[in-house]
Amino acid sequence: MICRKCKKRKAVINIKAYRLPLCDECYPGWFIERTKKVIKEFSLLKKEDRILTAVSGGKDSLSLWHTLCKIGYNADGLYIHLGIEGYSERSLEKCRIASEKLNRRLIVYNLKEKTGKSIPEIKDLRSKCSTCGLAKRYIMNRTALEEGYNVVATGHNLDDECASLLSTALRWDLGYFGRQDINLPEMKGFVRKVKPFAFFSEKEVLTFALLQRIDYLDEECPYAEGATSILYKEVLNIIENRSPGTKIRFYREFLLKKKEFEKFRELEELRECSICGQLTTREICAFCKTFGKLENRSY
C-alpha cells in the first residue's frame, strides 16, 4: 500500500477508521496535526496555559509530552513514584530521559516518601488499581494547584476511553458517564483535566512513539494483569476489526450525548478535608483516608 499523503513511499500504517495509509515520514506529521485539531475542536488547551503532563514512562504519556512540546505548549511533567518494586524505578528513568531531551522540568512525587505508604503496601478493600487511580487523581490535581499549573494533561487514548465507557455501560452507572470527558472543566479546587490523545487508538500512539524513537518503558504495571480494562480493550478491538470506526463513533457520540447524564451526578457540597485541606465531600478525603492513617501530614 502506498502512502496517501506523499503518494510515493510505502505505507507503514493503515488507519482503517479513516481509510488512510501513511508512510513513516508522513505519519508523525499527520499525528501532530490531528492532535492540534482535537485540541482545537474540544478547546482543550490555550497557548498561555501552564500544563502539567502526567507521565508514567509509557508510550502514551511520553508521546503526549513530546507532542505538546513540539506544538509549542508550555508543558512540564509530573511523575508519581508508586513504589512498585523495579517497575517504578525503570519508569522514572524513562521520564528523566524525556525531561532532559525536551529540556522541561520533571516533578517527581514519591508516594512512599510523602505518605509513608507505597501502592504495594496498600491493603484496602478497594482493589489496588482503583486505589492507585484515586492517588494519581489526587496528586495530579494537588501538585498542579501547588506548583501553579492551570491544566493537567493525561495520555489516555481511545482504547482507554472506550474501555472505560464499556465498563460504565455494563454497570449502567449513569452518574459516572456524567463525569467522563475529554475536557473536564476547572471547578473550585480542581484544575482543568484534558486528554488530547483520546481520539488516537493505542496502535496509532504506539506507531508514533516508535517512529519518533521515543524512549519509553514497554512494560505493563505488574498489578494490571487480569484487569478487566484489558479484557474490555480486547473485545472492543474484536468489534473494531470487524467494523472499523466503531471505537471512534462510540467515543464521539458519547461526547455529544454526555450532557444527558450530567443530571445523574450527585453534586454534593464540597468542604476542606480536615487533614490535607483539599476539597472533598467528606470530613476526611479518600486520599487521606487511605494514605493518611499513620500520621498527620505536614503539607
Next chain:
Amino acid sequence: MICRKCKKRKAVINIKAYRLPLCDECYPGWFIERTKKVIKEFSLLKKEDRILTAVSGGKDSLSLWHTLCKIGYNADGLYIHLGIEGYSERSLEKCRIASEKLNRRLIVYNLKEKTGKSIPEIKDLRSKCSTCGLAKRYIMNRTALEEGYNVVATGHNLDDECASLLSTALRWDLGYFGRQDINLPEMKGFVRKVKPFAFFSEKEVLTFALLQRIDYLDEECPYAEGATSILYKEVLNIIENRSPGTKIRFYREFLLKKKEFEKFRELEELRECSICGQLTTREICAFCKTFGKLENRSY
C-alpha cells in the same frame, strides 16, 4: 460435580451466574420454576391471558411454547413463513410437530402469499435482517389483534437482549433504550409483548431443549451470517467467561434504569396507515411501504 438440588446425580450444567450445578433430572424443573419467577417478578402474564407465541422453529421459541403450555398458560403459536429457500420449510415442519405434540393451534402467516414478496426478494436500502425484524413485529401484532390474542410472547434470551443493548450502547441511541423491555405494555393498537426467557442464557435454553427432547431446527438463518448481533454475543460471552454474572447484571440493571431513557423516545402522533389501517406515524406504515408496493392488500 454433583447436582446441588438432589445431591446425588452428576451435574450436566453448572449455571455459573448462580454457582448452581444441576443434573439432567433436576434441571428442567429448575428452568420452569425460574420462568415462573421471572413471569411473576415482571408481571409478564396472567392466567387468563390469550397468548400468541411467536415460533421460528428454533430452540428458544419452541422451548418457550413448550414451557408456557407446561405451566398451564393458554398459548397458541404463530409461524411467519419468510419464503427463505429450504430453511423456511424446515422451520415450519418443526413448528407443526410442536403444535401437534402440545395440541395447540399453529397460525401460519405466509409472507409471499399475503404480500407477493418473500424476504429473499426484498431489495431494500435497509438490510434484510432489519426488514425481516420489521415484518415480524408487524405480523405478530396484527395477527394477535385480528385473532383475539392480548399478548405476544417471544423467545428472546439473555444473549439476544444483551447483544441488542450493547449494539444500542455503541451507537448511544438513547431513544432506543427507552423502547427495549422485558414487558412492553399494551398501547392503543398494540398488544403487550413479553420475553419470559430474557434471563436465560442461550446455553441454558439449549440445555433445556436438549433434555426435554424438543424437536427444533438447529440451523441459523442463511442471512444471519456475519450479523453484528452474533459478534456482540461472542464478545459478551468472552466477558461473561471472565466475570460470570456480567450479562445478568447488565440486563437487570438496565431494566431498573430504563425509565431514565423513556424521555428520549419521540412519541409521535399515531394514525391509521392508508393501506392496511394499522397504527403508524406516517401516511403509509413501514410494512406496507416495503411489502405493499405491488398492489393494494385486501386484508
